[in-house]
Amino acid sequence: MEFFLEVLLGGLLAGVMYALVAIGFVLIYKASGVFNFAQGAMVLFSALTFVSLLERGVPFWLAFVLSLAAMVLLAVAVERVVLRPLVNRPPITLFMATLGLSYVIEGFAQALWGAQVHGLELGISDEPLELGGMLLSQFDIFAAVTAALLVLALSLLFNKTRIGLSLRAVADDPLAALAVGIRLQRVWVLVWAVAGFVGLVAGLLWGARLGVQFSLSLVVLKALPVLIIGGFTSISGAIVGGLIIGASEKLAEVYLGPIIGGGIENWFPYVLALLFLLVRPAGIFGERAIERV
Amino acid sequence: MNPVPILQIDAIEVLYEQAILAVCGVSLVVPQGQIVVLLGANGAGKSTTLKAASNLVRAERGEVVQGRILYRGEDVTRSTPHSLVASGLVQVLEGRHCFAQLTVEENLLTGAFARQVSRGQLKSDLERIYSQFPRLKLRRKSLAGYTSGGEQQMVALGRALMARPQLVLLDEPSMGLAPQIVEEIFEIIQQLNQRDGVSFLIAEQNINLALRYAQYGYVLENGRVVSEGTTGELVARTDIQDFYLGGGTAGKGAAA
DSSP, rough: OHHHHHHHHHHHHHHHHHHHHHHHHHHHHHOOOOOOOTTHHHHHHHHHHHHHHTTOOOOOOHHHHHHHHHHHHHHHIIIIITTTTTTOOHHHHHHHHHHHHHHHHHHHHHHHHHHBBBBBOOOOOOOEEETTTTEEHHHHHHHHHHHHHHHHHHHHHHSSSSSHHHHHHHOHHHHHHHHOOOOOHHHHHHHHHHHHHHHHHHHHHHHHHHHHHGGGGGHHHHHHHHHHHOOOOOOOHHHHHHHHHHHHHIIIIIIHHHHHTOGGGGGGHHHHHHHHHHOOTTTTTTTOOOOOO | OOOSOOOEEEEEEETTTTTEEEEEEEEEOOOOTOEEEEEEOSSOOOOOOOOHHHOOOOGGGGEEEEEHHHHHHHHOOOOHHHHHHHHHEEEETTOOOTTTSSHHHHHHHHHHHGGGHHHHHHHHHHHHHHHHHHHHTTTTBGGGSSHHHHHHHHHHHHHHHOOOOOOEEEOTTTTTTTHHHHHHHHHHHHHHHHHHOOEEEEESSOOOOOHHHOEEEEEETTTTEEEEEEEHHHHOHHHHHHIIOOOOSHHHHHHO
16 A cells, blocks of 8 residues: 555656646647647757756856746747747647747757757755655655646736736637737737746756756657646646646556556556547546537 | 817728728728717628727738728828727627636726726726626626626626727627617617717617617628718618618617
């Protein structure tokens, strides 16, 4: 039983890391209906910028602020060069544009900072911590707390500020938002910048875990099942989806793995997502369209 | 009549997707402080004309390719919707378009964002709207998507009024509403017009009702103005009612 709990908690904590990446997708999808394939590239770009600045002797917090500024600049550029000319195009066009964008960002990051693998030390040891007889990774706990703070900050932004209200209005009905005088383009820049910020946080945590390298942009693939299970339009969905994926893949590996040969951690989430697509295509927290009869 | 009308549309031509001609050579004038109606059947170009004035056509891949639009004497043909709202020209869209997932109060608040006002000002503006629409105050915490059609029309109108507009473009305010609610809404429009001096350009299919409250009207057909006149003149011309709108003669008595 204790072993089960240990695996479960370890899985849940790992799931938080998936949720972090998924939140970036949700933000952009909600505000502009675009599935942003470039989110992974943004995670990579931000982490690479941060670590390269750190290696050049820039202090930690200054490097953080500068990386954030880089993400804001990126958001402005994306709105100008990609979103504005393609406004009102079908979603598939925008999706293809973000596909291209992801290569541009990766290439740019490579040209700017080089292609070698960087180690990233955030100063948190990865030694297991003993809690009530269970061994849990300190780093995972730190990541979970960071994610919780991030979600808290986002919900304050969404629910307590004018900017947040404009953002929700645009997500709800872009034409009406335009009609009441909300500046759509400004909201887009903002939401891409916030997604960039989330990407930076995710990039630092994932970078510290895996090393900052180009495969970092592939963590988006793990975010896909998370989004399918949680729903594309809900931040809480992204978190719950992340937890489900994290816990189930670890449990499956430990209990199901030996029976069918092991190594199932890597593909189990996709099978789970497939089942969800059959049963509940909008995801657990996917937007329930309000329909009056 | 005021020498500078609040809105003047000069021979505009609107193309959708660079191919579909929706409005062709439409000219109209809304004098300061008046209620003007645009009459016509479905697809006559009423909505497009309104969206050209508020410049929402571009959000639907449309474009004003000919003519110009003057708001208080200034050319606003290429102005952004945001700057138009900030300067007092607001459109209430056909079908109300409330933010369904936002509460009634949040819906109203978004209407004031173009003006960048203080929190205190926002509060007092909100109270002003609630005194106009007491029913909205009772439902302020409900999601707008769950309110009735009449309440949604009030939310949409109230949201536009939060911008402190000088000219409101109203698209089909009576659509899908019970006659009693429609009367109520038109009474509020008249009150806003007479008490606060807000000008209105209203697109409406309900000809009897529209002619009762407006001072001047234009009849659109196939994207062109085919007739215009004071409401008295339009009511007198039964042929217009019959031919273009298929309406009866009930409006005559009410408007006379």
